[in-house]
Amino acid sequence: MVDSLMSSEQDIGARATEPSSRARVWLLVVACLAVSMVVSSMVALNTALPDIAVRTSATQSQLTWVVDGYTLVLACLLLPAGAFGDRYGRRGALLIGLAVFTVASVAPIVVDGPVALIASRAVAGAGAAFVMPATLSLLTAAYPKSQRSKAVGIWAGVVGSGAVLGFLVSGILLHFWAWQSIFWAFAGAGALITAFACTVPSSRDEDAAPLDWRGAVLIGAAVALFVFGVVEAPIRGWSHPLVWGFMAAGVASSVAFAALQLRLPAPLLDVRLFARPDFATGALGITILFFANFGFFFIAMQYIQLVMGYSPLGTAFALAPLMVPVFVLSIATGWYLPRVGLRAAVTVGLVLIATGLSCLRLLDLDSSYLDLAWPLIVMSTGIGLCTAPTTSAIMGAVPDEKQGVASAVNDATREIGAALGIAVAGSILAGRYTSELRPDLARFPEPVRERAIGSLAEALAVADRMGPQGAPLAELAKSAFLHAMDSSVLVLASVIAVAALFVAIWAPGRDGRQSRLVRRPAGGRHRG
Template sequence: MVDARVRSDQNDASITSLSSRSRVWLLTVACMGVSLVITSMVALNTALPDIAVETAATQTQLTWVVDGYTLVLACLLLPAGALGDRYGRRGALLLGLAVFTVASIAPLIFGSPVELIIARAVAGIGAAFVMPATLSLLTAAYPRDERNKAVGIWAGVAGSSAVIGFLGSGVLLHFWSWQSIFWAFALSGAGLFVLTLTVASSRDQEATPLDWLGAVLIGGAVAIFVFGVVEAPVRGWTHPAVYGCMAAGVVLAIVFAFVELRRTHPLLDVRLFARPDFATGAVGVTFFFLANFGFFFVSMQYMQLLLGYTPLQTALALAPLMVPVLILSVATPWFLPRAGLRLVVSTGLLLIAVGLFCTRILDLNSPYVDLVWPLLIMATGIGLCTAPTTSAIMGAVPDEKQGVASAVNDTTREVGAAIGIAVAGSVLAAQYGQQLQPHLALLPEAARESASNSLAEALAVAARLGPQGAQLSEFARTAFLDAMQASFTVLALTTAAAAAFVAIWSPGRDGEQLRAVQRLRSRRRDEVSGPVPDHDDAGVRTTAGDRG
């Protein structure tokens, strides 16, 4: 046992002295890992119509084929990140890839909707171990002066992976059936498992006990809250199951915070959220993912149902988003120290809001150029936010707790994406039904409910009504366009509010606000216990945040 511990410690020490080539290889494997997790979040969206036909799945079951993966992933990220810190991050990555691969094979054998949902939930368990391990391995391997560049590349790949998922699934469905997506998941997971065996590992040298109570509380809080959010577009925000679950999730999160403040070895030191840099990173990640995934949810329907794009054409139309995201993420080490966290993130969020507002020019027959330039404005904002927010979160946490920090970064992404889809979907459904309601009296009673459910169903009903159907199609298309603009306006206002928060709270280029907070805390500690070491009360080096 002692020999095993010694060998592990030697292995952990060696990761900080890797050659440049080994670090680049580790970065490559880590980027492939996070890309696999995020592409799996979105790839099945394009296959849902085919899955519905072949498996006879209901609309609710189709929703959970996608959301079951996201829900399990979100609620297990923090515990999985802590386990990686405690027992080894490469081991956590290997375990996650093994579970993900086996779960991706299951839908090729079992075909009922319930079995498909269960398989996706199990895949979410695997993904929860993969995602934080990829980033924490990087931050442990790269020295601080090179870390921002590696994190920027990782974040750029993560930010672009949704579009990669749409492109990949669109190509697969163009040639094969929906099962080909699961073949791609399984083969990618198995191949990445083999590649992961070649990289170095790392873990928390102190090997503190895992906070199981905290893990249960935060896992339950995220799961219950996200469940309520996911159900909101279907049941409505005023349904007891929706606001009850969201309220219960918030209460559990508050209980988690009180418990963690009293733990000797907490799962997450919640005092980190009082740090301007850490809070900026968490808020920034949450809101740009909220806007990004809310936009994807609505715009893909617009392109396919109003503009007549195929799934592959839709993915290709969104592809320009990747260019600014990748370029700005890689360039983060150059512009972030010069501009500062406050200016970069607030400007990025503001640009996302401006891009969303600019989509108001879209109409029923807009050319592609009218869509692409608001998309590029949004993409520039996303690119400005992606790497700096992740770097802010990771830089605020000691090296031995990078798995937990990575899990915070990933959890905010998942929660933000879920809320964005729920908000966009709810506004879209409510406004669409309200705009179409005056015209439903013209339809046969049997067709009214279907036409009011969604634009897709309305167009299907219109196709069966003959001459009267052309009028219904026009009304439904106009109602959807108005609802889409309302949805984008709500997302834009929400993102603009987040930009204002960051502009007020975030540290600037010189990190003066962060240092002011640290000086105040230091004075308070001196009054109580005398001089303190060069760490703040979250256990973080005071110099870590001075970079702004």
């Protein structure tokens, strides 16, 4: 299969005729369609988990892995998949990924049971790992540098809006059909985009060294072990030996990977790139951006549905305004980034995200949608200012023949940031909710206390079955959740503020130089 897909790549290399303007626009459309499908798939099943639990008898742990299995496999295969595209052809890698994703999306329709569902989602994640880096590397290879920022900006805007789009589409589907409709939609979209992808120009590094399989195994294991530990943290607790063990093993594997790469003449990833201010700023910025984004989504979706009383579809529409500033500012990157520089754009963006998150602490049990909407706009403006510049910084720091690897670094930092954001926000939310609610439950029977202490959703379900007597329980649980949400967003905002300070000091400015605090003396020498 690989040989047949790659055969068309042999006569299309970096020295091939540059694609026409129309071909580049079509490539941009296909790349955006493919990456929006992959990103939407990360979150779409969140809205369907209650139905899946009822229809498949899945446990809470199995439901968690229905969502996280996809993300985990995607994260650990990104870098090898990006290098594969650079070596053997980026369009071929995209076609392989789309084919695997499409077939895996059909599986839950024809097989039954939670284990089969988790396995199919993991396989879909493997396909997605080939799709994401291929879409961006195809764009950066096809577009001349004078037009690259705009194309990358549009791609980044689509990625930044993908989560909201996933919530919106899945909410509409579930409003009319059963949960299997989500997989029908992904399978149909995958087949259609595969047909489109056959028509786009390709690129590859004709002089690429053989793929570093030892490095691929090490970095895949590093990401998988670390993300697995992070995903398990909210369930088992951050102090659990399993959590620390997996995270430590992930860090050890990454150190071994770095040591191996420094010894190779043609490394999978030149780890010295992380010493470059632009590359390091891009990697940190994207990690923190998705840390905030997915941590916020985890909290906000519960607040909107359980406290404000919105339906899943109503929640998606409530979050839809987030997409507008993100997309507009991503497209405008080519205009404002040369004028203000990477340091100012990312620093201001991170400060706005931290400010928007902090303003969510003003919400109470009777807040209106307008009370929620203006912090969302502040946040999304910050996200828009960060999204495309950080991606451009990573891609611009790497040679054209390594664009697949650079794209994979860009995507891997997103997945790690998202996993960390959900884990941190979820852990703080659960711990503070329990500690706030427990003292107020003494007057309720033991069975009620056991259920209510688990989560706000369970507390409200118990309160509904108690009739009029359940109103005080619902009020107490919502109040405890609000206090817990305050703690979560405060921690998220604090982490982002620290990252903003680092970027303000370390990132290059409009002149391409760092802040005076870290700028070397003339001649580049340090006094001993």
